[in-house]
Amino acid sequence: MLSCKNKDLLPTRAVIAIMIFTACFMSYVLRVNMSINLIAMVEPRGSSEQHIPECTRQEMERANTTESSEKLTSIPDYGVRYEWSNEIQGLILGSYFWGYILTSVPGGLLAERFGPVRTIGITTILSGALNLLIPLGASFHYGIVIAARFLTGALGGVVYPALHCLISRWAPPVEKGKFTGALLGGTLGTVVTWPVLGYIMQSIGWTWAFFLPGIFVLLWCILWFILIADSPEMHPRISEDEKIYISKSLGDNIVKTKRLPPYKDMFLSIPFWAYVILHFGNLWGLYLLLTAGPKFMSEVLGFNLGHSGVLASLPYLARMLFGFVFGFIGDSIRTRQWLSVTATRKSFILFSHILPGIFLISQTLSGCNSTLAVIFLTLSLGMNGASTLTNLQNSQDLAPNFAGTVYGIVNCIGGTTGFITPMLTGYITRESNGMNEWQLIFWIGAAVYIGSGFVFCIFGSGQIQEWNYIEKENLQKEGLENPAFENVLETTEHNTKV
Numbered sequence: 195m196l197s198c199k200n201k202d203l204l205p206t207r208a209v210i211a212i213m214i215f216t217a218c219f220m221s222y223v224l225r226v227n228m229s230i231n232l233i234a235m236v237e238p239r240g241s242s243e244q245h246i247p248e249c250t251r252q253e254m255e256r257a258n259t260t261e262s263s264e265k266l267t268s269i270p271d272y273g274v275r276y277e278w279s280n281e282i283q284g285l286i287l288g289s290y291f292w293g294y295i296l297t298s299v300p301g302g303l304l305a306e307r308f309g310p311v312r313t314i315g316i317t318t319i320l321s322g323a324l325n326l327l328i329p330l331g332a333s334f335h336y337g338i339v340i341a342a343r344f345l346t347g348a349l350g351g352v353v354y355p356a357l358h359c360l361i362s363r364w365a366p367p368v369e370k371g372k373f374t375g376a377l378l379g380g381t382l383g384t385v386v387t388w389p390v391l392g393y394i395m396q397s398i399g400w401t402w403a404f405f406l407p408g409i410f411v412l413l414w415c416i417l418w419f420i421l422i423a424d425s426p427e428m429h430p431r432i433s434e435d436e437k438i439y440i441s442k443s444l445g446d447n448i449v450k451t452k453r454l455p456p457y458k459d460m461f462l463s464i465p466f467w468a469y470v471i472l473h474f475g476n477l478w479g480l481y482l483l484l485t486a487g488p489k490f491m492s493e494v495l496g497f498n499l500g501h502s503g504v505l506a507s508l509p510y511l512a513r514m515l516f517g518f519v520f521g522f523i524g525d526s527i528r529t530r531q532w533l534s535v536t537a538t539r540k541s542f543i544l545f546s547h548i549l550p551g552i553f554l555i556s557q558t559l560s561g562c563n564s565t566l567a568v569i570f571l572t573l574s575l576g577m578n579g580a581s582t583l584t585n586l587q588n589s590q591d592l593a594p595n596f597a598g599t600v601y602g603i604v605n606c607i608g609g610t611t612g613f614i615t616p617m618l619t620g621y622i623t624r625e626s627n628g629m630n631e632w633q634l635i636f637w638i639g640a641a642v643y644i645g646s647g648f649v650f651c652i653f654g655s656g657q658i659q660e661w662n663y664i665e666k667e668n669l670q671k672e673g674l675e676n677p678a679f680e681n682v683l684e685t686t687e688h689n690t691k692v
Contacts, residue, residue, distance in 0.1 A: 205436055214357055230388050369525065428440075465592060472543075480614045487509070494629060520574055549574075589601040
């Protein structure tokens with residue numbers, strides 16, 4: 195077995211994994227802030243008659259009291275509020291994902307062409323700057339907010355495909371579970387962002403809930419450019435032993451020559467489409483709680499904004515923790531060769547998709563029992579942490595040479611759930627924002643979760659596809675070179691494939 199005895203306290207690839215984690219964190223800080231900020235920016239539905247969340251109203255009726263009604267339903271002062279309907283709010287929340295899906299595919303191509311470091315760094319700088327401008331835009335028209343969120347999404351859409359490209363160059367096969375677990379940094383971004391922004395809005399107003407995250411992200415970009423390189427061969431501080439170890443581990447599955455992705459073969463591949471459906475189901479459940487979780491906690495269960503941020507983030511904390519556990523289990527299975535890659539992916543569908551759907555169904559039976567509601571939502575998304583062994587790794591299973599492109603396409607299609615779910619939520623709650631409407635929303639989410647999992651179990655695969663490999667004869671005739679790998683040392687060939 196290949197090994198690397200690095201004399202450094204922290205191997206360079208560990209630093210890469212940490213920075214991948216923080217890149218996901220920053221991406222989600224900019225992605226999810228609107229979900230909770232918007233609650234403080236708009237007039238609550240029926241505020242002129244002092245809107246009362248359904249569960250709060252039921253509690254008051256059981257107590258047979260009206261003494262505290264005014265106190266419970268008064269609108270907190272977080273700053274100027276706008277009279278934006280549920281439909282407009284749905285557009286604002288979904289606009290990020292309109293841009294997101296447009297750049298998911300070219301995001302992989304950009305990373306493979308210009309390198310993931312520059313691709314991620316430049317787009318994150320621009321995203322942070324746009325975040326700073328949203329309060330000013332909101333004072334003019336909600337259309338400006340929609341445009342700013344659209345552009346932020348378009349810039350954010352390249353991040354995850356570029357990170358998959360980076361992982362494919364840095365992660366030894368037996369460590370891919372840990373590297374893929376680093377992609378759950380976005381989950382921690384949600385866990386931290388919602389409670390912190392809830393506190394900021396309660397303390398100094400919602401405008402600062404845009405300013406402070408924007409500044410924080412811009413400062414992080416400095417570290418990104420200092421610590422990261424596109425590949426081990428290009429890193430200025432990596433040890434020679436570690437560089438050789440990574441190169442030998444990757445073998446000849448990752449090549450240094452350029453070729454357009456084999457789109458025809460890819461789109462005719464049944465395992466590819468099974469992966470598309472699996473990822474779509476995963477993102478439906480993820481984005482449902484991402485865009486609507488704080489709204490459900492605040493406007494149905496009746497929690498205040500600070501508590502809504504904390505409680506809505508608990509499922510994401512569970513997802514991150516379970517994700518690391520599942521990633522460790524997956525690496526152990528791979529190291530000991532207990533299961534094939536395909537068997538591993540399909541076995542863990544039970545945790546990443548089936549059980550989350552079952553827990554969403556259970557949540558609909560909890561009614562206004564807020565404790566049970568939070569527990570079931572937390573378990574649903576917590577179990578989805580097993581996606582580190584299913585949909586988050588499958589692009590590198592199928593085609594490590596085109597992992598960024600494959601994930602970009604899959605993420606583009608799955609990213610449509612980012613605007614479908616808030617628009618669907620806005621439509622279902624347009625007349626009434628009560629428990630019955632939200633039970634329907636959660637039932638739909640459960641059906642998508644479970645259905646997509648079964649499709650992958652039948653048609654999915656964890657094996658490298660034939661279209662991953664570049665035909666050597668064509669390469670000799672065409673003499674193509676990949677500018678993204680200029681000055682990169684040749685890797686050792688004929689080693690164990692991923």
